Amino acid sequence: MTRTLLEMRGIGKTFPGVRALDRVNLTVEEGEIHAICGENGAGKSTLMKVLSGVYPHGSYEGEIHYDGAVLENRSIRDSEHKGIIIIHQELALVPLLSIAENLFLGNEVAQGGVINWPKAFKQTEQLLKKVGLSEVPTTQVGKLGVGKQQLIEIAKALAKDVRLLILDEPTAALQENDSQKLLDLMLELKAQGVTQIIISHKLNEISRVADRITVIRDGSTVSTMDKHEITEDRIIRDMVGRDMAHRYPDRVSNPGEVLLEVSGWNVWHPEQVGRQVIKDAGFTVRKGEIVGIAGLMGSGRTELAMSLFGRSYGRDITGTALMNGKPADTSSVTRAVDAGLAYVTEDRKVLGLILEEPIVRNTTLANLPGVSNGGVLDKRRETEVAERYRKAMAIRTPSVQQKVVNLSGGNQQKVVLAKWLFTEPEVLILDEPTRGIDVGAKFEIYTIMNDLAAQGRGIVMISSEMPELLGMCDRIYVMNEGRILGELSKEEASQERIMALIIRDNGQKKDNEGEAA
Amino acid sequence: MAEQKGLGAHLGSHLRENGMLVALVAIVALFSILLQVQPQPVNFLQPQNITNIFLQNGHVIILALGMLLVIVAGHIDLSVGSVAAFTGAVAAWLTVKVGLPFYIVIPLTLVVGGIIGAVQGYWVAFWRIPSFIVTLAGMMVFRGATMWLLGGQNIGPFPKGFQALSNGFIPDLTGIGRPHGLTLIVIAIAIGLQFWLGFRARARDAEFGIEPEPTGLFWGRNLIIAGATAFVGWQLAQFRGLPNVMVVLAVLTAIYAFFTENTVTGRRIYALGGNEKAAKLSGIRTDRLVFLCFVNMGVLAALAGMIVTARLNSATPKAGVGFELDAIASVFIGGASMTGGSGKIVGVVIGALIMGVMNMGMSILGIGIDYQQVIKGLVLLVAVIFDVYNKNK
Numbered sequence: 001m002t003r004t005l006l007e008m009r010g011i012g013k014t015f016p017g018v019r020a021l022d023r024v025n026l027t028v029e030e031g032e033i034h035a036i037c038g039e040n041g042a043g044k045s046t047l048m049k050v051l052s053g054v055y056p057h058g059s060y061e062g063e064i065h066y067d068g069a070v071l072e073n074r075s076i077r078d079s080e081h082k083g084i085i086i087i088h089q090e091l092a093l094v095p096l097l098s099i100a101e102n103l104f105l106g107n108e109v110a111q112g113g114v115i116n117w118p119k120a121f122k123q124t125e126q127l128l129k130k131v132g133l134s135e136v137p138t139t140q141v142g143k144l145g146v147g148k149q150q151l152i153e154i155a156k157a158l159a160k161d162v163r164l165l166i167l168d169e170p171t172a173a174l175q176e177n178d179s180q181k182l183l184d185l186m187l188e189l190k191a192q193g194v195t196q197i198i199i200s201h202k203l204n205e206i207s208r209v210a211d212r213i214t215v216i217r218d219g220s221t222v223s224t225m226d227k228h229e230i231t232e233d234r235i236i237r238d239m240v241g242r243d244m245a246h247r248y249p250d251r252v253s254n255p256g257e258v259l260l261e262v263s264g265w266n267v268w269h270p271e272q273v274g275r276q277v278i279k280d281a282g283f284t285v286r287k288g289e290i291v292g293i294a295g296l297m298g299s300g301r302t303e304l305a306m307s308l309f310g311r312s313y314g315r316d317i318t319g320t321a322l323m324n325g326k327p328a329d330t331s332s333v334t335r336a337v338d339a340g341l342a343y344v345t346e347d348r349k350v351l352g353l354i355l356e357e358p359i360v361r362n363t364t365l366a367n368l369p370g371v372s373n374g375g376v377l378d379k380r381r382e383t384e385v386a387e388r389y390r391k392a393m394a395i396r397t398p399s400v401q402q403k404v405v406n407l408s409g410g411n412q413q414k415v416v417l418a419k420w421l422f423t424e425p426e427v428l429i430l431d432e433p434t435r436g437i438d439v440g441a442k443f444e445i446y447t448i449m450n451d452l453a454a455q456g457r458g459i460v461m462i463s464s465e466m467p468e469l470l471g472m473c474d475r476i477y478v479m480n481e482g483r484i485l486g487e488l489s490k491e492e493a494s495q496e497r498i499m500a501l502i503i504r505d506n507g508q509k510k511d512n513e514g515e516a517a
Numbered sequence: 518m519a520e521q522k523g524l525g526a527h528l529g530s531h532l533r534e535n536g537m538l539v540a541l542v543a544i545v546a547l548f549s550i551l552l553q554v555q556p557q558p559v560n561f562l563q564p565q566n567i568t569n570i571f572l573q574n575g576h577v578i579i580l581a582l583g584m585l586l587v588i589v590a591g592h593i594d595l596s597v598g599s600v601a602a603f604t605g606a607v608a609a610w611l612t613v614k615v616g617l618p619f620y621i622v623i624p625l626t627l628v629v630g631g632i633i634g635a636v637q638g639y640w641v642a643f644w645r646i647p648s649f650i651v652t653l654a655g656m657m658v659f660r661g662a663t664m665w666l667l668g669g670q671n672i673g674p675f676p677k678g679f680q681a682l683s684n685g686f687i688p689d690l691t692g693i694g695r696p697h698g699l700t701l702i703v704i705a706i707a708i709g710l711q712f713w714l715g716f717r718a719r720a721r722d723a724e725f726g727i728e729p730e731p732t733g734l735f736w737g738r739n740l741i742i743a744g745a746t747a748f749v750g751w752q753l754a755q756f757r758g759l760p761n762v763m764v765v766l767a768v769l770t771a772i773y774a775f776f777t778e779n780t781v782t783g784r785r786i787y788a789l790g791g792n793e794k795a796a797k798l799s800g801i802r803t804d805r806l807v808f809l810c811f812v813n814m815g816v817l818a819a820l821a822g823m824i825v826t827a828r829l830n831s832a833t834p835k836a837g838v839g840f841e842l843d844a845i846a847s848v849f850i851g852g853a854s855m856t857g858g859s860g861k862i863v864g865v866v867i868g869a870l871i872m873g874v875m876n877m878g879m880s881i882l883g884i885g886i887d888y889q890q891v892i893k894g895l896v897l898l899v900a901v902i903f904d905v906y907n908k909n910k
Binding site: 309357 | 572721724732779780781784785787788791792794795796797798799800802858859
């Protein structure tokens with residue numbers, strides 16, 4: 001009964017010096033959810049840009065058949081008219097405008113250039129209902145969480161009579177429960193007949209919603225499989241082109257004495273008066289140990305780490321931090337670094353790197369005194385340092401003079417790591433160290449982490465991906481609503497137990513609120 | 518070791534730096550020709566003109582040095598023209614009304630400039646008031662303060678010592694007279710230094726695996742610069758020797774070039790402009806650096822103010838109008854990024870010289886001030902369009 005909605009045949013696309021796509025084939029049936037997998041740089045996004053008209057007809061090779069006709073898009077507008085709508089990884093919402101204004105941006109409910117607000121609001125409410133939101137249409141988009149913003153994006157697509165919805169890594173920035181909501185919505189849209197293409201790194205999500213999967217590697221189609229053929233191992237094998245028997249490198253854990261001990265840590269929100277973000281938190285890290293912090297987004301993991309690292313977040317911070325049993329001064333970033341702490345941010349592009357500067361300058365940024373004499377830089381030493389880390393971490397680049405903006409996500413992450421390793425920290429806090437990087441690079445980051453632990457450093461790993469925590473950590477702390485709920489050893493820990501702790505905590509909180517009311 | 522790419526590829530990636538130099542040479546050549554072919558031919562590159570280019574534009578270069586740091590840090594300073602006028606007035610008042618000698622007036626005025634920069638920098642750095650606003654206010658405040666201090670009148674003339682700051686020339690210690698011996702010696706040393714630094718940088722590039730400049734280009738560029746330096750030096754020696762202002766400029770340029778490229782603090786300013794949040798999380802005290810950039814700007818504005826006052830031999834309420842725009846234009850013509858984080862001292866100096874040469878050339882040609890403004894504006898626009906186009910390519 002199925003009918004082919006889209007067929008892309010022999011698509012090729014060449015950028016100066018790079019063959020990004022080479023004879024890619026993709027067939028999407030009407031009403032299915034089709035997943036596209038591939039490592040970073042495999043060509044997924046390029047393919048979708050060809051489809052959505054970002055690269056106009058004539059700038060690529062091959063043919064596209066859509067809805068029984070040949071598709072020759074000259075612009076994004078062209079493809080949108082035909083019902084092909086793409087939601088990019090970076091959300092395209094205007095934070096200062098309202099939901100209603102955003103939904104109809106470029107597609108205003110207007111006559112003769114005058115907007116009919118009552119009608120727009122009414123339609124907004126209907127669209128919001130469709131995506132399961134109950135926000136007031138005049139709400140500023142910037143005040144919504146990322147999860148809700150993602151839903152607004154989908155509502156925006158629905159406002160344009162979407163037939164083929166393309167979602168480029170829609171859950172990359174989302175928390176577990178928001179992701180689930182989004183996936184549910186995808187299934188619901190499918191029931192309403194919207195064909196969807198999802199690009200994702202998260203294999204468990206794909207196996208949940210996708211009817212078929214196409215794997216792309218190095219710009220070519222490797223395989224397309226039906227739902228019943230899908231296994232994670234097979235996807236990974238096709239993606240990386242080799243067997244990944246172990247997704248996490250082996251490691252002999254041998255924790256020593258306590259390095260860092262944080263107790264009674266309280267942090268208040270920097271702007272909202274009276275809102276406590278971290279409540280009486282405490283944790284310890286031993287030499288050679290990898291300790292995980294699990295929790296949903298907004299649970300305070302990043303806030304805990306950043307408030308500890310030179311009070312980079314929050315105000316009225318109280319609590320004690322002991323390094324090797326002695327009180328440590330972490331009241332500024334410089335002092336925290338001197339005390340032996342390092343914090344590798346979750347947002348490497350915004351908080352970690354100076355994108356327009358070369359690798360070498362980024363590597364030494366946090367420890368310039370280490371490559372200078374009396375305030376004068378020794379550029380020879382600086383280059384040696386950068387070269388050393390390039391080799392040690394296998395940063396793939398023709399030269400350390402390369403600007404970091406030109407590196408892939410995985411290599412950028414290695415540069416941020418190199419920057420902090422050069423400060424010779426005893427304890428490294430890694431916040432989402434593998435976010436947005438491909439499977440192969442993840443393995444390399446894990447290996448580096450294990451090496452660091454083996455050198456006797458203590459590592460705190462904050463991650464939203466529970467399998468990663470379970471695979472890497474000796475112990476896992478579970479955080480929720482700014483508190484540390486408990487601690488699970490490697491043997492005790494499982495995805496279910498972590499979630500159970502969080503859900504039980506949320507339940508108790510509701511009960512308490514109920515009693516108070 | 519990086520492989521050697523072709524000349525074309527290298528020029529492409531270093532278009533900006535070499536392009537600036539080529540543009541300067543081309544503009545000088547253009548004016549030389551235009552002035553030769555007119556009914557009454559004028560030698561554009563006569564000693565007096567060369568001396569005047571530096572005397573008349575010294576303040577712009579000095580202001581642009583400080584402005585580069587401010588712009589690299591991601592800010593702007595609109596007040597420098599007014600601050601230069603005010604500090605010039607302060608210097609004049611101290612010299613003429615109070616009667617202090619120049620060796621006390623000069624440091625004292627520099628301190629005043631530093632304090633003004635500190636006050637403005639305080640609001641920008643620690644209170645996070647946009648620098649555009651703070652310095653726009655400063656522009657008005659110090660213009661008013663200048664008028665108040667001068668009581669609406671000019672103060673002058675000055676004793677010789679103070680005037681020497683801008684009108685003086687280095688003494689000829691060799692006693693040759695004409696050509697000016699010491700000038701020739703200094704120029705010779707400068708050329709030697711240029712080649713020594715060039716070869717050292719080249720050796721270092723090779724060692725660091727930075728793609729080396731094609732040999733032909735290296736020699737071509739250095740010979741052009743050396744030739745130009747020798748020519749300028751010889752011409753100056755025929756006239757009255759090196760002006761004091763030029764010595765000040767050369768020393769300041771060298772200091773700031775070294776500071777921006779080879780010191781920890783300089784590097785941190787670029788990091789701050791490139792990504793303030795990342796710099797902060799790397800333990801860099803970004804607010805203090807912004808503050809220091811403004812203090813530095815204030816001191817340089819005071820120096821520029823004194824040089825201008827000394828040149829005019831009087832402090833006037835209208836001095837320094839539009840200086841800030843000349844300085845900012847020089848920085849952007851010199852290739853700095855509007856969003857901060859990049860820009861080179863050498864580029865800025867060439868940028869200021871391009872403006873200066875154009876000012877003088879057009880004036881000698883008798884082009885009206887109206888057309889001059891239009892042409893200067895278009896040059897700025899073209900330079901920046903060129904930059905943006907190159908970046909997007």
